[in-house]
Amino acid sequence: MGDLVGTLLNVSRLELGTFSIEPSTVDVSALSKSELNEMKPTITEKKITIKETYGENISEFQADKRLLTIVLQNLLSNAVKYTNNEGEVSISIETLTEGALLDGRKMTEESLAITIKDSGIGVPKSQQDKIFTKLFRADNAASSRTEGTGLGLYIVKAIVEQSGGQVWFISEENIGTTFYVSFPRTGMKKKEGTKSLS
Numbered sequence: 001m002g003d004l005v006g007t008l009l010n011v012s013r014l015e016l017g018t019f020s021i022e023p024s025t026v027d028v029s030a031l032s033k034s035e036l037n038e039m040k041p042t043i044t045e046k047k048i049t050i051k052e053t054y055g056e057n058i059s060e061f062q063a064d065k066r067l068l069t070i071v072l073q074n075l076l077s078n079a080v081k082y083t084n085n086e087g088e089v090s091i092s093i094e095t096l097t098e099g100a101l102l103d104g105r106k107m108t109e110e111s112l113a114i115t116i117k118d119s120g121i122g123v124p125k126s127q128q129d130k131i132f133t134k135l136f137r138a139d140n141a142a143s144s145r146t147e148g149t150g151l152g153l154y155i156v157k158a159i160v161e162q163s164g165g166q167v168w169f170i171s172e173e174n175i176g177t178t179f180y181v182s183f184p185r186t187g188m189k190k191k192e193g194t195k196s197l198s
Helices: 003-017 028-038 040-045 065-081 123-131 152-162
Strands: 023-024 049-056 061-064 088-096 111-118 166-172 175-182
Touching: 023 065, 028 040, 028 049, 028 065, 028 088, 040 065, 061 065, 065 088, 065 111, 065 152, 065 175, 123 166, 152 166
Parallel strands: 049 088
Antiparallel strands: 023 061, 088 111, 111 175, 166 175
């Protein structure tokens, strides 16, 4: 219940535009490893294989640590949650040069790119346009007996876009889903606000 209240407060602050973004130097690979370590009991129980790839020069990225944690937490926990036993989840974090491609998208500037891929249940094609909307859960996610509020991806998209980044995904039902996040290499945009997200 406490988690749900915190999530709803975050949604309210996002919608009102009252949240702040306070970038500082963050080691993104260490943050990712920390989040995966938090999920280790579930990963072990489900016998999921984790593959990690971290590029050079990502240890001093300018980001609001709390906000980037929320983004990684949501995307990694979804990947683990919706991957069946003995499946695979991979995360890649790297720096891309201007003009480089990420899932066919050309980077308009040097960017930090995060790719999180799973071999899970996927999102039905007919529902993919709703994936970032508030309170949405795909039919197969709702029927898989996994818990969820339908707010996580809505929050991820709001954080990423209001920080100057982009987020998108590709998915195939019963094959898996890949989420892509890119931020300008210069870091998340600072934003004044009266509250931070919890």
